[in-house]
Amino acid sequence: MDFTFEAISAEEFERQRSSFEPLTDALRRLIDVGIHTEVDGDTVAEALEHLEAATALLERRQRAGRSTLRHADTGRPVAWANPAVGLRNAIAPPMIIEHEADGTCWSEFTLGPAYEGPPGWVHGGICALVLDHILGEAASEGLSKPKFTGTITLKYLRGTPLGPLRAEAFVERSEGVKTFARGYLLDADGATVEAEGVFIEPAWARDAG
Amino acid sequence: MDFTFEAISAEEFERQRSSFEPLTDALRRLIDVGIHTEVDGDTVAEALEHLEAATALLERRQRAGRSTLRHADTGRPVAWANPAVGLRNAIAPPMIIEHEADGTCWSEFTLGPAYEGPPGWVHGGICALVLDHILGEAASEGLSKPKFTGTITLKYLRGTPLGPLRAEAFVERSEGVKTFARGYLLDADGATVEAEGVFIEPAWARDAG
Incomplete structure (x- = not known):
């Protein structure tokens, strides 16, 4: 198991949070809307085009794999990706x-x-x-x-x-x-x-x- | 508790599955991509516009609330929305x-x-x-x-x-x-x-x- 962690300053954490949190919130909303939509096939296809365009944009730069950041001040993991508490994981409530x-x-x-x-x-x-x-x-x-x-x-x-x-x-x-x-x-x-x-x-x- | 269920035929199930499953799959992919993206703020903003457009399209017609469909043939719940098995819930693996x-x-x-x-x-x-x-x-x-x-x-x-x-x-x-x-x-x-x-x-x- 590789448990090497990097530190992230409070300032850089805040910058990333404010940039990415609206994205995660938008995805949470889409998950809810997607479960209950009853629009016709053409409208689904139109929505899909937007989702694919968003995916292509976000894929332009991806972190390699695992989330190993810790807060520089507390030493606690940032846990961006965590499915219970992750501020960047739309599965998390959070x-x-x-x-x-x-x-x-x-x-x-x-x-x-x-x-x-x-x-x-x-x-x-x-x-x-x-x-x-x-x-x-x-x-x-x-x-x-x-x-x-x-x-x-x-x-x-x-x-x-x-x-x-x-x-x-x-x-x-x-x-x-x-x-x-x-x-x-x-x-x-x-x-x-x-x-x-x-x-x-x-x-x-x-x-x- | 209201456990009233409606029946869905195999044919209608298949129609809805083939229409909505690509949508859920696209959202699953976006959840993954969203966790690890490192694109700049402008690119996030551009992606957000697409996500909001998709949300607006899918919101045009929404089922009222709960998922109470059962397969007409087996009597088993369809469980579209279920967070473990739901074919329409992007949280589910499924x-x-x-x-x-x-x-x-x-x-x-x-x-x-x-x-x-x-x-x-x-x-x-x-x-x-x-x-x-x-x-x-x-x-x-x-x-x-x-x-x-x-x-x-x-x-x-x-x-x-x-x-x-x-x-x-x-x-x-x-x-x-x-x-x-x-x-x-x-x-x-x-x-x-x-x-x-x-x-x-x-x-x-x-x-x-």
């Missing part, structure tokens, strides 16, 4: 993770029609995605330490409605290379899904430490 | 689920850069999404019976590399309203993640049965 001084993490975000499982409800696997991610953030101190999910258990207490949601997570205890984290997905009426996870420091990081 | 006569489900699919967690590896939460979905397919006989995830436990045996993968699931046993399913995510060398889930028939469906 979750913006807040880190409290006591190590607790939380995030408030909205899950719209692209995350629907049963009609009107969030797909159970999307609940798992957001909880795996936020438990991992708590266990790894904001992804600043390499920790991998060992085991995660999700208890679905009731359906999670599409719309505004909150996720939170904290570390319960650590034993050697294992960190035990717990968290919740919540709507306005309280918890909908509870998660418990064990996160493990990989052997190569232990050797390096 | 998984195409195969159902064996013995109830086993499997799917082969590729997870590219949009699903990356640690550099080069699939995000643990994405592994959870695909496993929650395929266990649910097995437990609900291809989504033909309403079953909700009660509990799911995922054991991460090793990292899951980006690229071609396989998921499989089967029912271990049923006890009253509970169905116990098990499944695996695998690369060419075998299982990377193991999942065990309990799926529950909701009270309203029991009453209706």
